[in-house]
Amino acid sequence: MKPTVHDIAREAGVSLSTVDRVLNGRADVRPKNAERVKDAVKRLGYVRDTNAANLAKKRRYKFVFVLPDGPNHFVETVVEAVREASGAQVTDRADVDVLFVNTADPHAVVKRLMSLDLSQLDGVAIMVPETPQVRDAIAHIKSAGAYVVALVSDLPNSRCDHFVGIDNFSAGQTAGALLGRFLRKERGSILVATNSMVSRDSIERRYGLDKVLSRDFPDLTALPTIEFHDDPDRIRDTLERSVATHPELKAVYSMGSGNAAMLDALRHCARDRDLVVIAHDLTSVTRQALIDGEMDAIIVQNVGHLARSALRVLRAKCDAAEIFEAQEQIRIEIIMRENLY
Amino acid sequence: MKPTVHDIAREAGVSLSTVDRVLNGRADVRPKNAERVKDAVKRLGYVRDTNAANLAKKRRYKFVFVLPDGPNHFVETVVEAVREASGAQVTDRADVDVLFVNTADPHAVVKRLMSLDLSQLDGVAIMVPETPQVRDAIAHIKSAGAYVVALVSDLPNSRCDHFVGIDNFSAGQTAGALLGRFLRKERGSILVATNSMVSRDSIERRYGLDKVLSRDFPDLTALPTIEFHDDPDRIRDTLERSVATHPELKAVYSMGSGNAAMLDALRHCARDRDLVVIAHDLTSVTRQALIDGEMDAIIVQNVGHLARSALRVLRAKCDAAEIFEAQEQIRIEIIMRENLY
DNA sequence: GTTGACGTGACATACGTATGTCAAATAAGG
């Protein structure tokens, strides 16, 4: 039988009320009695039954996800995963809202964050680029007692309670290792593309890539990063030029979004080149590209895991419970056609 | 506010007792009233608060894991994962035991299974090869009302409630695809090894391998499977002979356990051959081999996920709750040195 | 009209925890 507060009271020789005062950090307890209670807790190995406590408190958790708006396949999969996780028993007693912000406009992001009703908010999962204003807004949210986790992109200067996502430096290294092994014994160059190198994710991935290539695969050269800036024409033009001017091109590594347009461009200008293509994130586009053999591998952070992990972490924080690190570790997955899910 | 049984009673115009009788499938309810209650449940969207119910019932779950004994690095990681998951909040209100059986002795396995105290057992996770006797033992356990999940190896003829593990055919395909891509444009053969082809896992993996190689990589030939049977000398001898007689050998694919001895053998007889080496399962041995560059990639089913999933599924079964499929899907992961965790 | 059997409702108690009220015990200050 697991010990209850009653057992603690008996063991410590105090009343239930006192035990409650100690356990919930209320005032008016003599140090000596507090010690006795804490001792009893340790001796009996008492752990609070969170479910019973929540029942008594009529506790409900209010969580908000703040995600980028605009057309982005990856974000769409995240949204879907959040919705799915919110519906499942993962979120017993939790209400989950999803808000969208225009991440290109830091002012709008902050406005959104500052407009949250802090009086009944328990936690926020944020997926936006870090700016000084965002950092301040997070401090504001935290000062109101809500917990904040960074989602997908870390916010290292914002004193978040947790980061839910992958290490993008390792992800870049993984991409490099895959490219190196797929191009075993070959010599040539790799086209590296992303939407924008402003995002820290792309920067970190690029670092990882370069590190692995220079250390383990000196015969492969990564070309300077091409930035698309969400412009299909630009994608097409740049890609075409690169392919034409680099006859030694052996592979393409797409570090960010814009895969649909990039694949489209590749179909036009590199049909006959037998390039190895590696990208990030499992979306309808990349999934189809894998199936069709237009991509060789993609590097994935499981969005279902992301969503569930963010919710679990927020709950654990609210309950002042331990985080089960092994479960919350988001893994860098490598997906090919054969292990597609 | 979420509706409670009280709301249902009011809405249906019956008493609490009647609602309880309907909800818990007890007798003595007129069909008309039962209908009214069910209608009310639907109209108000009532869902039972499992936590409150468990509290009232003083419900505790008793689960048992039945795992292979003997020295096996992979099983050791599974055991550790089960222990870790049992300690964490994953298993609120659950007692988890781990039993070991000698899987080589079907009789002993069955004896173990039949000796379980069925009167207070809610579920079993089983990782043993399927035999007719095992099938009968499982039927016996199920007839006592406990739930059974197959772990790692499916038991397709045993009418288990769930299978927690990867599709080994796809895993074999994944191995094939990796080998094919790592040996792009090369021609040669692949040494395939396992401890024993008796286990269905190895058979399925081999099928998957062959399928992918013949379809996508016709320049690569997989040699007949070598079986080690836990004999280090045999490993060394067989491997040495194969390496010597196959100058065109380009890769080694280890489908099962025995990686330590195999690596040892490779170190002696294939130091200079620059072979691509792929194996299964993340253990201390394969981890170190990745780090040292002795293996190129390993195919992994995350054991933490396995353990937690088995426990969640068993609980869901006990509570007659829905299983959140997306969460319980064990993924085939590809791990290289760069995305090692 | 009586006897059952069956269906039903009112009520009570319990699970482990939280929280409130209020009187009593204790300690500190003079």
Place this chain on the structure above:
DNA sequence: CCTTATTTGACATACGTATGTCACGTCAAC
């Protein structure tokens, strides 16, 4: 030692559900 402030304990109620008891209907069969 008395007064006052602080600390404590006894008790009650609640959360949503499960489960038990018991009496009151209703209806059919005798």
